[in-house]
Amino acid sequence: MFKPVQFFADWLVYGVLGLGRATLAGSSVNFFVFDTIKIFLLLAGIIFAVSIIRTFLPPAKIREIILRKSRFSGHLWAAGLGIITPFCTCSAIPLFLGFIQTGIPLGVTFSFLVASPMINEVALVMLFGMFGLKIALLYAFSGFVIAVVSGLIIGRLKLESLLEGFDLSKRIQNVSFGAEMPWPERFSYAREYTLDILKTVWPYVLIGIGIGAWIHGYVPENFLARWAGADKWYAVPLATLVGIPLYSNAAGVIPLVSALTEKGVALGTTLAFMMAVTGLSLPEFLILRRMMKLKLLFIFFGIVGAGIMFTGFLFNFLMR
Amino acid sequence: MMKLQVLGMGCPKCNKLYAAVEAAAKELGxxxxxxxxxxxxxxxxxxxxxxxxxxxxxxxxxxxxxxASEELKKIIAEAK
Incomplete structure (x- = not known):
């Protein structure tokens, strides 16, 4: 599928720039050019497609679907629909409140809240582009399971008393507004959204792929296995902790991590790290703090963090 | 008098929309x-x-x- 891109990269690097095929500089620059073009093509295509789907499923509609499901299937639907919903920390509060106040259980709301940032199209495209389809699907599936299970646990714990900052007894109707969007508007929405995302992520993607290409070419094979191989118990928790503050840079982190995996970091550790980057973040923590007591927030982060580490250990164990 | 209400809790995008709405309303006169x-x-x-x-x-x-500003103007004009 990306043969023409490889052809172009070869032409540019070996032909125009005159770098030798067998040299380190040649292979690093070629890697950089090829990956950059491939990732941007993928990003543009997939984000556009997801945006189109999204115009059919505005948040109010998603809420309506989840509201009609029974408790258990509610968790599955919430986690599934969380995937296509864009998550920005500034819209987290109205969404959270809007779910709770129409009567969606707290646990189901959390399933949505976990899946929404963790499994998103940018992360999936980057994973597919840098690691291949299998890893991208593994990531999506593990994220889905973590979202469902964390929501189920939080629902079981009956933590509604730990919400604050708004009137929980107030029930609101599920209102949806806006007529059916005509197709030209769907396209213009998708185009705007795609450009918006590309404009935000391009520097991170370039820097990430750039450093990744450098590591690819210059760092010796298995260099990192000594510290971060599958047999190192501390690698997974450490990767999870380091991942938390890196939220907004998910697009740049993935190419970097792909290069590190090549140099001996175990796959489970890599997955745990990326899930922590996307799923847990400090801005999210601060925003959610306005609606819940610190205790609930710690329980939430604790459960999701434990789920991420479990996934990390599991894959390290399985792939050994 | 038309009341244009921008909803948002002060995120950058909300401020952007606020400015865009005001500009559109001004242009419509x-x-x-x-x-x-x-x-x-x-x-x-x-x-x-x-x-x-x-x-x-x-x-x-x-x-x-x-x-986009064209669509915004249309929405405001239609609401009159």
Whole structure:
């Protein structure tokens, strides 16, 4: 599928720039050019497609679907629909409140809240582009399971008393507004959204792929296995902790991590790290703090963090 | 007098929409009044799940996006 891109990269690097095929500089620059073009093509295509789907499923509609499901299937639907919903920390509060106040259980709301940032199209495209389809699907599936299970646990714990900052007894109707969007508007929405995302992520993607290409070419094979191989118990928790503050840079982190995996970091550790980057973040923590007591927030982060580490250990164990 | 209400809790996108709405209204040359709704209780009551959103005279017109200026003008003009 990306043969023409490889052809172009070869032409540019070996032909125009005159770098030798067998040299380190040649292979690093070629890697950089090829990956950059491939990732941007993928990003543009997939984000556009997801945006189109999204115009059919505005948040109010998603809420309506989840509201009609029974408790258990509610968790599955919430986690599934969380995937296509864009998550920005500034819209987290109205969404959270809007779910709770129409009567969606707290646990189901959390399933949505976990899946929404963790499994998103940018992360999936980057994973597919840098690691291949299998890893991208593994990531999506593990994220889905973590979202469902964390929501189920939080629902079981009956933590509604730990919400604050708004009137929980107030029930609101599920209102949806806006007529059916005509197709030209769907396209213009998708185009705007795609450009918006590309404009935000391009520097991170370039820097990430750039450093990744450098590591690819210059760092010796298995260099990192000594510290971060599958047999190192501390690698997974450490990767999870380091991942938390890196939220907004998910697009740049993935190419970097792909290069590190090549140099001996175990796959489970890599997955745990990326899930922590996307799923847990400090801005999210601060925003959610306005609606819940610190205790609930710690329980939430604790459960999701434990789920991420479990996934990390599991894959390290399985792939050994 | 048309009341243009921008809903959002002060995120960068909400400020961007606020500016875009005001610019569109000015260009249309209508009598308008801007209002910023940043109270989460009110935003929820109006049924908005994703900010930024625009309501005109209390009726929500769109949410979770910032339309291009042409579309914005159309929406405001149609609400008259």
């Amino acid at each position: 209508i009598a308008y009044e801007m209002e910023k709704i940043d109270d989460i209780g009110r935003i929820a009551e109006m049924g908005v799940l994703m900010t930024p959103a625009l309501a005109i005279d209390g009726k929500v017109r769109f949410s979770a996006r910032i339309p």
